[in-house]
Amino acid sequence: MSISKIRMTTQSMSRRGFIRKSVTVGGITLCAAALGAGCSVPRWRHAVRDIRRPPVISNEKRQLFTELVRMGTLASNSHNAQAWTFAIDEEGISIFPDFSRSLPVVDPTYHHLFVSLGCAAENIVQAAPSLGFQPIVNVSDSSGTKHIRIALQKNKATHENMALTIPKRSCSRSTYDGNSVGRLALARLAGAADDDVNIDLLFHPKELTAVSELVIAANTCQVNNAAYREELKSWIRFNKRQAYYTRDGIFAAASGSPTAPPWIARLVFDRAYTAKNENEKLRAQMASTPCVGVFTVKGNTWKDWINVGRVCQRLSLYATAMNIAHAHVNQPIEVSSVRRRLASLLGRSGSYPDLVMRIGYGPSMPRSLRRPVHDVLQSPVT
Numbered sequence: 001m002s003i004s005k006i007r008m009t010t011q012s013m014s015r016r017g018f019i020r021k022s023v024t025v026g027g028i029t030l031c032a033a034a035l036g037a038g039c040s041v042p043r044w045r046h047a048v049r050d051i052r053r054p055p056v057i058s059n060e061k062r063q064l065f066t067e068l069v070r071m072g073t074l075a076s077n078s079h080n081a082q083a084w085t086f087a088i089d090e091e092g093i094s095i096f097p098d099f100s101r102s103l104p105v106v107d108p109t110y111h112h113l114f115v116s117l118g119c120a121a122e123n124i125v126q127a128a129p130s131l132g133f134q135p136i137v138n139v140s141d142s143s144g145t146k147h148i149r150i151a152l153q154k155n156k157a158t159h160e161n162m163a164l165t166i167p168k169r170s171c172s173r174s175t176y177d178g179n180s181v182g183r184l185a186l187a188r189l190a191g192a193a194d195d196d197v198n199i200d201l202l203f204h205p206k207e208l209t210a211v212s213e214l215v216i217a218a219n220t221c222q223v224n225n226a227a228y229r230e231e232l233k234s235w236i237r238f239n240k241r242q243a244y245y246t247r248d249g250i251f252a253a254a255s256g257s258p259t260a261p262p263w264i265a266r267l268v269f270d271r272a273y274t275a276k277n278e279n280e281k282l283r284a285q286m287a288s289t290p291c292v293g294v295f296t297v298k299g300n301t302w303k304d305w306i307n308v309g310r311v312c313q314r315l316s317l318y319a320t321a322m323n324i325a326h327a328h329v330n331q332p333i334e335v336s337s338v339r340r341r342l343a344s345l346l347g348r349s350g351s352y353p354d355l356v357m358r359i360g361y362g363p364s365m366p367r368s369l370r371r372p373v374h375d376v377l378q379s380p381v382t
């Protein structure tokens with residue numbers, strides 16, 4: 001997902017102590033500072049601080065619901081496309097798909113889109129008790145639109161700290177340190193599963209190697225597909241300025257790639273985003289990962305996908321609370337022939353693997369931003 005084979009070199013320059021970064025790709029050397037890559041940094045930093053902000057407690061129900069929507073937007077979601085809108089009324093919050101932000105190449109069936117909606121719902125469910133509400137979730141298309149309804153009943157506020165964990169969670173696509181995850185922590189993570197969604201936590205070297213091979217096989221198919229590359233490129237935010245103004249997409253630095261002005265970075269991407277480079281990076285990431293979680297369900301409907309999203313988000317919050325890093329590697333889900341091979345590897349041929357996640361210990365990465373709540377809130381019906 002990121003641009004490999006780009007070498008960042010830092011050189012000390014002149015008496016003014018000027019630090020200049022250069023990027024060398026296939027013989028092209030680019031000077032990031034000279035190209036103005038550092039623009040908008042304070043505003044970007046401010047936006048990052050803003051998404052890390054814990055929920056604000058107030059006496060106003062609407063303000064509390066708005067904070068819960070903000071917690072929803074912080075959820076994991078495919079390509080950070082944020083393909084959702086939210087509606088608030090007196091009794092609760094509804095979450096709707098925003099198909100204008102779908103990903104036709106990587107997600108033609110809207111699988112990832114509905115998983116992402118499930119992730120957002122779970123954040124709201126986890127945050128609600130500490131803001132004084134008991135959530136009741138219902139998934140339906142009764143009004144002709146597929147949506148998630150979260151009824152929120154007033155309750156005594158609890159002291160659970162999940163609401164504080166939500167703003168801290170983010171994917172860490174770094175290489176991990178290889179340290180294994182202890183049995184107790186694994187048991188806690190496994191506790192995120194429910195009656196419908198199974199989690200296989202794989203940690204035997206043979207299983208990890210087998211999954212890694214499937215990730216590489218699927219990644220090779222994807223990276224060699226021009227439409228896939230173009231779609232991905234359109235969702236990468238190549239520097240802080242672009243990330244700040246769009247507040248969506250995958251921030252290049254979140255995948256460990258150097259930042260540069262978009263017009264330059266797109267040229268670099270075209271040269272450097274190759275199956276060979278990406279597989280090399282993925283192999284190192286997988287080899288450093290002590291545990292892989294695979295989420296599986298029996299059904300393959302949009303309601304199943306929402307359930308998977310809820311369980312996956314819950315697991316990633318449990319992991320964050322224990323300082324355990326996580327990152328998606330869903331290539332095997334996105335290529336249908338490889339998805340079938342993954343199901344049979346797990347001994348679950350009658351079921352559908354829906355998500356694959358690396359779990360381990362590693363540094364956190366720069367954050368991908370989110371659009372502000374007013375951009376994703378439907379205006380109230382008057």
Ligand SMILES: Cc1cc2nc3c(=O)[nH]c(=O)nc-3n(C[C@H](O)[C@H](O)[C@H](O)COP(=O)(O)O)c2cc1C
Pocket residue numbers: 001074075076077078079080111112113115116119169170171172173249250327328329330331367368
């Ligand atoms: C359904 C789904 C599929 C995803 N697939 C991938 C993936 O294959 N590779 C990856 O690096 N991240 C993947 N992600 C993670 C998102 O890119 C990430 O959540 C998003 O960029 C926002 O970043 P954050 O979670 O760090 O806030 C996926 C997330 C979801 C919900």
